[in-house]
Amino acid sequence: MLGWVSQQLKDHGVVVTTRLLGRVVMSPVRVEFGNKLLPVKVVCPCCGWRGRQFHDYIEVGYTGRNSVCPQCESHPMHRYLSLWLAREFELEEKSGVALIFAAREGLRARLAEGDASEGLWDRYKRVARHTDSRGH
Numbered sequence: 001m002l003g004w005v006s007q008q009l010k011d012h013g014v015v016v017t018t019r020l021l022g023r024v025v026m027s028p029v030r031v032e033f034g035n036k037l038l039p040v041k042v043v044c045p046c047c048g049w050r051g052r053q054f055h056d057y058i059e060v061g062y063t064g065r066n067s068v069c070p071q072c073e074s075h076p077m078h079r080y081l082s083l084w085l086a087r088e089f090e091l092e093e094k095s096g097v098a099l100i101f102a103a104r105e106g107l108r109a110r111l112a113e114g115d116a117s118e119g120l121w122d123r124y125k126r127v128a129r130h131t132d133s134r135g136h
């Protein structure tokens, strides 16, 4: 967090960084308050988390409301991909080898489905580790 703050200070100065920090600190408090008190309205298809709303994605000059899953940190694109894999691609019915580029943690549950002995996520992590250890 300190590295992120110092980078923001370097990039945007004290005033903008102070405002950004206020938003970064207060937004999750507001969202979690609502998630504790209000009825469930959204469900994350990646991890199954249920709540009133997702956390906001906050950058300087930009706020993506209701965007980041508090449990698996998936963003809308990951949740759409997860739904597409299940509903349109029918991943549960597929077998064979898959080549997955830049799989995100939020898709772990979806990619771990299917083959009982070794899910796609396990295969991806094994290949990614092998690739990283070779320096590629």
Ligand SMILES: [Zn+2]
Pocket (backbone or CB within 6 Å): 044, 045, 046, 047, 048, 049, 069, 070, 071, 072, 073, 074, 106
């Ligand atoms: Zn999630």
